[in-house]
Amino acid sequence: RAALAGLPRFIATPETAKHRYFVFLDGAIMPDNMLINIASDDAYVLGILSSRIHVVWSLATGGRLGVGNDPRYNKTRCFETFPFPTATEAQQTHIRDLADRLDTHRKRQQAQHPKLTFTDLYNVLEKLRAGTPLNAKEQLTHEHGLVTVLRQLHDDLDAAVASAYALPPTASDEAILTHLCALNAQRATEERAGQIRWLRPAFQNPASTATQTTLAGDGMDGTEGTNVPAPAKPAGKLAWPKSFAEQALAVRTALTAFAAPADAATLAKTFKNAKADRIEDLLETLASLGQARSLNRGKYVAA
Numbered sequence: 675r676a677a678l679a680g681l682p683r684f685i686a687t688p689e690t691a692k693h694r695y696f697v698f699l700d701g702a703i704m705p706d707n708m709l710i711n712i713a714s715d716d717a718y719v720l721g722i723l724s725s726r727i728h729v730v731w732s733l734a735t736g737g738r739l740g741v742g743n744d745p746r747y748n749k750t751r752c753f754e755t756f757p758f759p760t761a762t763e764a765q766q767t768h769i770r771d772l773a774d775r776l777d778t779h780r781k782r783q784q785a786q787h788p789k790l791t792f793t794d795l796y797n798v799l800e801k802l803r804a805g806t807p808l809n810a811k812e813q814l815t816h817e818h819g820l821v822t823v824l825r826q827l828h829d830d831l832d833a834a835v836a837s838a839y840a841l842p843p844t845a846s847d848e849a850i851l852t853h854l855c856a857l858n859a860q861r862a863t864e865e866r867a868g869q870i871r872w873l874r875p876a877f878q879n880p881a882s883t884a885t886q887t888t889l890a891g892d893g894m895d896g897t898e899g900t901n902v903p904a905p906a907k908p909a910g911k912l913a914w915p916k917s918f919a920e921q922a923l924a925v926r927t928a929l930t931a932f933a934a935p936a937d938a939a940t941l942a943k944t945f946k947n948a949k950a951d952r953i954e955d956l957l958e959t960l961a962s963l964g965q966a967r968s969l970n971r972g973k974y975v976a977a
Contacts, residue, residue: 724828725831798816912946
């Protein structure tokens with residue numbers, strides 16, 4: 675809730691669904707437990723998540739549920755382990771524009787035809803891609819949803835995101851997963867060294883003055899970055915939040931910023947008026963949620 679607060683819109687996807695799609699929801703909406711929510715209002719993030727590259731990853735890392743064996747989006751495996759590309763400003767702008775157009779198109783057609791569902795839209799899109807003839811009901815969905823336009827928007831978005839990963843638009847699922855796994859391992863090495871590629875730095879790491887623009891390349895496409903500084907240390911102690919959720923986020927952010935394992939007493943020194951025993955409780959909670967890992971002698975690292 676703290677991450678969503680104040681956002682004009684945020685990204686959501688059903689936890690379990692036949693088709694994996696992502697949409698913007700209005701910030702006034704309070705989502706229930708059946709939705710997976712990404713606390714970002716950036717259409718660039720929506721575009722990456724809506725791409726074939728992320729869908730392939732989510733199907734490979736997620737689970738299955740129900741009589742229909744429908745894909746289940748497990749956020750700790752599908753989202754938290756997913757490595758975003760190091761896109762140029764021009765690539766980000768292009769992906770952002772396509773994602774906004776995709777979101778607008780679907781919502782416009784649903785507003786004009788209230789009975790039109792995402793399942794209907796993507797069932798027809800799947801048949802179009804497979805070259806399967808449409809029945810009368812599907813023909814109506816095709817007309818109401820302008821599914822040919824939807825297909826073109828997705829094709830353009832897939833090509834733009836593939837370019838950001840330095841992959842060909844026609845890359846196989848195996849090639850995509852091989853590339854993403856290698857990139858995941860590279861990012862894990864970076865993060866152990868203190869280099870964090872924040873998706874929403876103003877919220878996730880507000881005290882840091884380090885900029886992401888120094889992370890010039892992935893090394894996956896021959897453009898490896900050089901002279902990348904570690905995250906800057908805050909000038910003074912950070913304010914200690916009041917709510918449990920904000921405290922847990924603050925502790926995890928502080929733990930991530932450390933290049934070496936840290937204990938509760940060390941982390942307490944990062945904040946004003948924070949108690950080591952309270953931080954110890956929060957560290958244990960984060961470890962139980964898979965967001966921290968407990969080491970010997972009461973020390974932890976971010977997971």
